[in-house]
Amino acid sequence: MAQLRPGHALAQRYRRTRQHTLALCEGLSAEDMMVQSMPDASPAKWHLAHTTWFFEQFVLGRDPRYRPRDRAWHYLFNSYYQSVGPMHARPRRGLLSRPTLDEVLAYRRHVDQAVGEALSRDDDDARAALVELGLQHEQQHQELLLTDVLHALWCNPLLPAWREDGAPEPAGETVPLQFLPGAEGVAAIGHAGPGFAFDNETPRHRVMLAPHALANRLVTNAEYAAFVHDGGYREPSLWLSDGWAMVQSQGWQRPLYWQPDLASAFGPGGVRALDPAAPVCHLSYYEAEAFARWAGARLPTEAEWEAAATALPVEGNLLDDVPRPPRAARGSGLLQMYGDVWEWTASPYVAYPGFRPLPGSLGEYNGKFMCGQWVLRGGSCATPRGHVRASYRNFFPPHARWQFAGLRLAQDR
Structure with a gap:
């Protein structure tokens, strides 16, 4: 520094x-x-x-x-x-x-x-x-x-509003889903150069990327509702074994905070209508992985995600004064890489080759959690602006669903 x-x-x-x-x-x-x-x-x-x-x-x-x-x-x-x-x-x-x-x-x-x-x-x-x-x-x-x-x-039966957020924004228009070719061959990921980074973002190292494509935007509420209506939470073949056990033991039938009508959800402003074109959020890794399988796709690896995000400016629906709900994608190209919702990846949270934790007690900050967790990328509408970057590695256990987490689809090519 x-x-x-x-x-x-x-x-x-x-x-x-x-x-x-x-x-x-x-x-x-x-x-x-x-x-x-x-x-x-x-x-x-x-x-x-x-x-x-x-x-x-x-x-x-x-x-x-x-x-x-x-x-x-x-x-x-x-x-x-x-x-x-x-x-x-x-x-x-x-x-x-x-x-x-x-x-x-x-x-x-x-x-x-x-x-x-x-x-x-x-x-x-x-x-x-x-x-x-x-x-x-x-x-x-x-x-x-x-x-x-x-x-x-x-958890309060009254479902009280935290902050009155005024009239909801009009529903957005859905950008057509496209799969855009990603980089392939040898790529470098991890933090390098000036500026802050956590120890788990280092060292920068080379990875091999197989031919693949990333969806141009995040999965929407409407697309996830189609998964629910199609019996996604009732079909064990779509789920990892541990995920299906969670569905059964916890009675999951829809994303956290969605109401039974599948058309509204609880948020800081209380119960509000879902924007069909906005990104689905409050999903566990298990739910994101099951949806990707239902959709005939998969989740991106964190290396695929970072290789695509590195060239993009860190712009999007991030936290300024108060959180704004995830918003529908706008524009063309690779959209919503930062903000709106954290994106579950297919990568377990493990150490990079050559990883060294911080010295002393601060070495406990990240390294000791590198077991049984999965990596999320990109930040959310609740991530402070200026806090996230392409190399940032968030991580949660696969059952966690109370964070602003959703998904982007990927495909092999």
């Missing part, structure tokens, strides 16, 4: 990013922010505290002059860093009524002041790199906060 003068761009970005997290919570009550609707989700209050703990632990912890607000909170708000110390069990985060929301907000102010003072004292490239990692971490939690709160409100 280039050296930064005190109080310059990094300090400004720190303030903006931290303020944006709080702005995303507008309209939520203290009660809303304490709900944990399932073990995979966390209360909004916990997200506010954990991202603060991250800066306290890894940035301010290097400074012997810093005094933590409350050392007992390290146990409450550590997520999974075993080398740092013990932590409160993840499925029980919703039981943390204390500290209160006001105390957590005061904790954020306490740490923000200390980080601001540290950045104003001197130039320290090592600290600047840690602050940058903390900001990227906070942006990840901004998206998680949005998806976790949405799930919590969906």
Whole structure:
């Protein structure tokens, strides 16, 4: 990272990013922010505290002059860093009524002041790199906060709106589905050059791409509804064995948040009509893979996706102030590669050849999850603008469906 003068761009970005997290919570009550609707989700209050703990632990912890607000909170708000110390069990985060929301907000102010003072004292490239990692971490939690709160409100029988989003946009027109030839032969993927990247995006390496084609756009609500109407959730031959077991045990019949009429879905504005031309979202890997098989296609590999995305500008329906629902594709060529919905790929989340995790406790950030997860690419309408890039590797277990995740089809050639 280039050296930064005190109080310059990094300090400004720190303030903006931290303020944006709080702005995303507008309209939520203290009660809303304490709900944990399932073990995979966390209360909004916990997200506010954990991202603060991250800066306290890894940035301010290097400074012997810093005094933590409350050392007992390290146990409450550590997520999974075993080398740092013990932590409160993840499925029980919703039981943390204390500290209160006001105390957590005061904790954020306490740490923000200390980080601001540290950045104003001197130039320290090592600290600047840690602050940058903390900001990227906070942006990840901004998206998680949005998806976790949405799930919590969906669990309420009243299906309350989080934010009144005004009159829905008129339904879009569906861009005809086309398969566009992808690059073939030797290609390089992974992060290289200046700018931030997580350790799991490195090192850059060569892969061999077989002849293939990518769909020009994401799969739409109307196309997925046809799969449902055709008995997709009742036909075991379309599903991976573990996926069919989930369909049976969980009673899946349609995407998460879709209503029984298959024409409306729950979102931040409450129940709204589905745009048939907009991308389908809130799918698990199992559902995406089953649809691709039903459609006579497959999911792209992450290498195929990245090789196609590298040449494209990072533009699309990404998070600015508030999330906007996934939108219908417009234009020609390869569309919707960034934003709208994360795209499940056919690639398991494993280490790249020559991968080396970050040194010390931060090595636990990504590497230890490289088992039993699948890679998603491209960002979503809840991904902060400027956070995603062509080499970015998101990952979730194959049953996860509460994220803004959908799919793009691919074919062998």
